[in-house]
Amino acid sequence: MAGNSFGGLLKLTSFGESHGPCIGGVLDGMPPRIPFDINFIQHGLDQRRPGRSTFHTPRTETDKIHILSGIYQGMTTGTPIAFQIFNENQRSADYGPYEQIFRPGHGDFSYYKKYGIWDTRGGGRASARETAVRVAAGQMALLGLRFFYPDIMINGAVIQIGPHTLQGSIDWNFAEGNDFFCPDPTTLTSWINALTHAKDNHTSLGAKIYVEAVGCPAGLGEPVYDKLDADLAKAMMSINAVKAVEIGDGVACVEAPQGFDEITSSGFMSNRSGGILAGISTGSAITCTLSLKPTSSTKQLRETIDVKGRSHRIDIEGRHDPCVGIRAVPIAKAMMSLTLLDHLLRWRSIQT
C-alpha cells in the first residue's frame, strides 16, 4: 500500500524523482468553480525554490508550474488538477561516486533495504525536491480554504536555528521578506552569522518552525483516529528532516501547571490547546511547532558502507543547504493548508 497520496476527501498524489524529467502531482477532490490563480501558486513555489540565497543549495531551478488538467475558463471544474514542474538543473555527476554507497542520514540505506533498488541520483524519490509538489498543492488548497473562509490566514516562520532562539516577537510581514523566514529583525543577524559559520566549517544546523492557521472554523477533525491534531502530526512528520511535532503547548505541557483553556462568553482565555480539543478545532488559532534535524550532507568525512557491506569513509560534496529548516516554512504551511481543506470538506459532508 504505497504512500504517495495524502488526504481523504482532498487527495494529493505526488510523483517524481530528483533527477528524472520532472516532479508533479494530481490534486483530486477540489470543489468546482473555485477561481484559480496561477500566480498565487507560483508565488508559493518561488518561496520554496532553491538557489535564492547563498545559504541555499546552489542548485537553481525555476520551478515553473505547468497545469495539465482540471481548470477551465479560469476555474476549478471538480476534476483532478494535475501539474508538473520540470527538473532543469540536475547534475547527476555530483552523485556518481556514491552510487552504491549509503550516504549517512539519507534514505539510501532504508530504500535499498525496502525495495532492493533505488534511484541513486540526488536522493531520487527521497529528495526534498518532492516538497515542491506539496507547496504547489498547498497553495491550491489555500485557494479553496479562502473560497469558503476569506479571512483564513496560514502563517509560518523559523523560530530557532541551532541554539539561537528568537530575540523579539513575531512579525509575519518581516518573515515573508527574508530568505530565512525569520520573523524578527533583531534575530536575523545572529542567524546569518551562525549559518555563515556553519557553511564555512562544512557543518549544518537544526531548526524549529512555527506554523499557525488563524480564522479557521470550529468543527474540523474526525475523532477518534483522524483527529485534526493527529492528521497534522502525520502531515508535518512526513516532511523531510522533521523529528518532532508539537501542537499548542507541546512538550512544555509536561511541566505546565495545567493543560487547558478556560472559556468565557467572548471566547477562550488562552490557547494552550493549540486550537484543538479532543481532536476537533475550536475556532482558536491552530498552532504547530516542528523540529528539523541539521542537514545530513556536509563535507565532513563519515563512516558508512556500500550495498555489498564494504566500509567507506565519505563526505558528501553535493549541493545542499547548511540548514534545511530555512526552506521548510512554505512546506509546513502547505501541509497545514492541505490538512485543513481536507477536514473542511469532511465536515461539510455531514453538516445537517
Added chain:
Amino acid sequence: MAGNSFGGLLKLTSFGESHGPCIGGVLDGMPPRIPFDINFIQHGLDQRRPGRSTFHTPRTETDKIHILSGIYQGMTTGTPIAFQIFNENQRSADYGPYEQIFRPGHGDFSYYKKYGIWDTRGGGRASARETAVRVAAGQMALLGLRFFYPDIMINGAVIQIGPHTLQGSIDWNFAEGNDFFCPDPTTLTSWINALTHAKDNHTSLGAKIYVEAVGCPAGLGEPVYDKLDADLAKAMMSINAVKAVEIGDGVACVEAPQGFDEITSSGFMSNRSGGILAGISTGSAITCTLSLKPTSSTKQLRETIDVKGRSHRIDIEGRHDPCVGIRAVPIAKAMMSLTLLDHLLRWRSIQT
C-alpha cells in the same frame, strides 16, 4: 469521512461511548492461522484498566474482553475479529450537573460545535475509555508481529512526571511491575510524592512517555506521505491528552551538532534517527517520545460557558486520574504495534 478506523491493511474500527452498554472494535486484515491467545489480550487490558491504584480514577471496570468473530479452533481465520468490553461502572449521575456546560480542556465544546449534539455522559465518545479498544487490538497486532518476528519487543515507560525526570536508567521489567510504569526504582518515590501532592491539592501533572520497538525489520514505511514516522506521529497524537510526538532525537535535534548515524559493517554507530530514515525503518530500535498534558478535570473552579453561551464557574467532581500519563503506556505500545503490523503487511505485499 468519519475517523473511527485506523490503519491501511490492518484496520481497526472502534466504537462505543463511555456510558453506553459497551465499547468495542473490529480488527480487519489480520493474517489467517495466527494462534490466538485470549489471556495475552486480557493481560494488556489489565495493564490499562482503571481502578488499579489510588492514583487512578476510582471508576472500576473489569474490562473483560469478549470475542465475537474471526477466531476458529484457536486461530485467526483472516475474517474480521470483533470484540466488545462492557461498561459496568457507569455513574452518569456524576455528570448530570454538567450536561449543558462545556468542561474546560475536554471535548464538550468542540464536539458540540461539530455535531450540534454530544453524549454528555463521561465524555461520551471522547472519553479515554475508548483507549481500551486500542489496547485490545494492539495486543492482537503484537501476536501478529511475533508470528512473523518472534523476537520483536515493544517496550514502554513513563520517563517524566511534571518536572520530575528519571534519575537512573531504564529497567523494562521494573516498569512492568509498578502502577506508574516507572522504569527506575530510584525515581519511583519522588513520583509517588509528586502525585500524592497533586491529588491532595486537587491539581494534576503532565507526563512524558517513551516507547520503542526492538527487533523490527528494516523496510517498513511508505514514503512520501505514509512514512513510518509520519504514521507513528498520527497514531500517537491521536491518543487523548498527547500534545507532542518525537522520533529519535526529537526536539533535541535542533541543537544537536548533527542529525544522523554513521554506518559500519556491523550496523549503525548510533540511533539518533530513532530507527527510521526517510520514513523507512532501518532495523535499529524504533523510538518515540510522547508528551501528555495534565488531566484537565480537577476540583479547581474554572471559567466556562454552557451551550447557550451563559457563563459558569465549575469544578469537575468526576472520577479522574491526577496524571493521565501514568495510564498511557499500554496505549502507546498498542498504537506502536498496530502501526508496525500494518506496515509489515504493506511491505510483504510488494516483496519480490
Added chain:
Amino acid sequence: MAGNSFGGLLKLTSFGESHGPCIGGVLDGMPPRIPFDINFIQHGLDQRRPGRSTFHTPRTETDKIHILSGIYQGMTTGTPIAFQIFNENQRSADYGPYEQIFRPGHGDFSYYKKYGIWDTRGGGRASARETAVRVAAGQMALLGLRFFYPDIMINGAVIQIGPHTLQGSIDWNFAEGNDFFCPDPTTLTSWINALTHAKDNHTSLGAKIYVEAVGCPAGLGEPVYDKLDADLAKAMMSINAVKAVEIGDGVACVEAPQGFDEITSSGFMSNRSGGILAGISTGSAITCTLSLKPTSSTKQLRETIDVKGRSHRIDIEGRHDPCVGIRAVPIAKAMMSLTLLDHLLRWRSIQT
C-alpha cells in the same frame, strides 16, 4: 487489505460468522442529529429474516437488533453506530459431516485456498447470514437519505424466478405483502407452483431482482472510477449468488437501436440510462437489475473433494431456500441505500 468495510464517507464494517455468537456491524459516517427509528430498522430485518415461509430455510432467527453505540436521546450523534444480532438457531451438527469436504458452489474451496483455514460451520463468514448486517445498515442509510430528501423511495421486487417472468405490471404494495416479493398478483401462483416443484424435487431456481431509487437528486457519482453505476455494480455483485448486474437497459442495450434519452424542458423523455449519465445521477429513477444463481445446496448428489484432495459424492442436507433470490430484495435495497447515502455525502462535501 481485507474487504469487510463498504463505502467511502458512509462506511459499514461488518463482522460475524454464521455459527458464532453474533453477527454485527459498525456504521461510521452517519451525519449527526438524524432521528433514529429502531422499529424501522427492525422492520427491514424482519423482511429478510429466514423462516418466514415454507420456501425459506427452516432456520429461524428472531434477528433482533441491539444498538451498542452512536445514538443519544433518540438521535444519531455522528459517532459510529455499532449493532449486533445474535445467532440463536445454529445447528452446527448439520454441517458436521462436511467439515473437511468442499461443498460445490460454496466458498469452502476458495476460502481454504486463500486462508488455509475456514469456519466450516454453515458457511462461516461466507454465509448469507451476513446480509442481515447489510439490511440493518441499509435501513439506517435510508433514514439518512430521507432526512435530506423526504420523498426518496427505494423499491424492489423479484421479477423472474427460473424461466417464469412477470405476467403483469409492478405493484410495489403487493410486492411488500408477499413472501416472494412478487409485485404482480397474476404471477404469484405460477411462482408458488414452480417453487413447490423445486422443493419437492430437491432442486433450486435462479431469480432476477429489480431495484430502483425514485426521488434521488441529480449529482451523485464520482467519475471516472467511483461512478455511481460502478459503485452500484460493486455493491450488488457483492451480494451472495449474484452473477450479473445491469443498469437501465442493461444487456438489452446491445441490440437496442439507441442507448440514450432525449431531453425536454420538462425532463427526460425516457430512462434507458437508468438514471445515470457518465457515472452521475440525472434525477431520473436509478434502476438496477440483478441475476442470482439457483441455490447451490440441494439434496442431489454431487462430485467434490475434501482438503486432502480425496473424491466424495455428497448432497447438502442443511437448511436452505429453494430459491435464494426470494430473500435478496431487502438486501439489494439496502445496498442501494448505502451506496446512495455515501455518494450523497460525497457530493455535499464539494457543493459550492
Added chain:
Amino acid sequence: MAGNSFGGLLKLTSFGESHGPCIGGVLDGMPPRIPFDINFIQHGLDQRRPGRSTFHTPRTETDKIHILSGIYQGMTTGTPIAFQIFNENQRSADYGPYEQIFRPGHGDFSYYKKYGIWDTRGGGRASARETAVRVAAGQMALLGLRFFYPDIMINGAVIQIGPHTLQGSIDWNFAEGNDFFCPDPTTLTSWINALTHAKDNHTSLGAKIYVEAVGCPAGLGEPVYDKLDADLAKAMMSINAVKAVEIGDGVACVEAPQGFDEITSSGFMSNRSGGILAGISTGSAITCTLSLKPTSSTKQLRETIDVKGRSHRIDIEGRHDPCVGIRAVPIAKAMMSLTLLDHLLRWRSIQT
C-alpha cells in the same frame, strides 16, 4: 471524495481532459524490480488508439506514452510511475456550437448538475479518451502479474455487435489481428456489413465484450465487500458506455438448472461460476462479459435542452465510432489486469 483513483494496493490515479494538453496517470504500488517494457505498454495503447480503421472516430492520435517517474535502469523502483500522453488532434471547433447544449446520452447534463461547470470540449473529463490511461496502466499491471505468474493470460474479444452474435468459436490470435477484436473469421464479414450500414445511415450499434484471465491463482478476492467479482463489476461498469456486467454464467444463471461446478481431484468439471466462488478466485479462468450501449453521438436530430432550459434539436457532428464497443476490448483487459494485480498484492500481504 473524488473518484479518480482506482484500486487498493495498486492504485491508479488518472487525470486529463479530452482537449487539454494531455491525459495521464500515476500508478502507485507497483512492486520494485519488475522489468519494465515500454514497447509492451505502447503496444497496448496502439490497440486502443483511435483512427486505425474507417470504423473508428477519424480523430487520430499517436498516443505515445511518456514515462515521468518510477523507472530506473529499466526496472520499477517501487515509487510511483507517472506517465502522460499528449492530446495532439483536438478539434475543439467541432464542439463549439454545443457549448451550452446538453448532448443526449453524454455526461454534459449530469456533469453540469453536479459541478455547475464542465469542460465542454469533446466531453472534457467524461470523454472516452481517458481510457487510454487505463490501458497504459493495465499493461503495467500485466507486467506485474506476469512477473509473479509468467503464464497468466488476459484475453478479450467482441462477441456480439448489435444483434449479430458470433457464428464460430473463439480464436484469440484472430481477435488480436483485426480492428474489431472479432475472434471468429466466419463472423467478421457480417460485422463489417452491419457497421458499414450503421455508418452510412448515421446510426450506431451496441456490443458485447468477453474478457477472461487464464492462469490466475486461487485466493484472490476479499470478502465480503471487496469480493473479486464485486471489484471486477465496479472496474468494468466504470468503462464508458457499459450497462451490464456478468460473471461466469451471468444472466443465464437465472434459467439454468444449477449454478455451480462439481469438483474432482483433477479440478472443476465446469466453470459456470466464472472462476470465482464466494468472491475468491478458484484457479479456473476468470470470465466476464460486458454489454455496451450504442454510441450516443450520431447525425440524427435529437431533442435536448441547454443550460438555461431552452429546447433544441441537435445532431452531433463530432468524430465518433459507429460502435464504441469495438474499441473497448483493450480497456476491459486493462481493468481486469489492474484488478487482478491489486488483489494479488492484497493476498500476498497476508500469506502465512
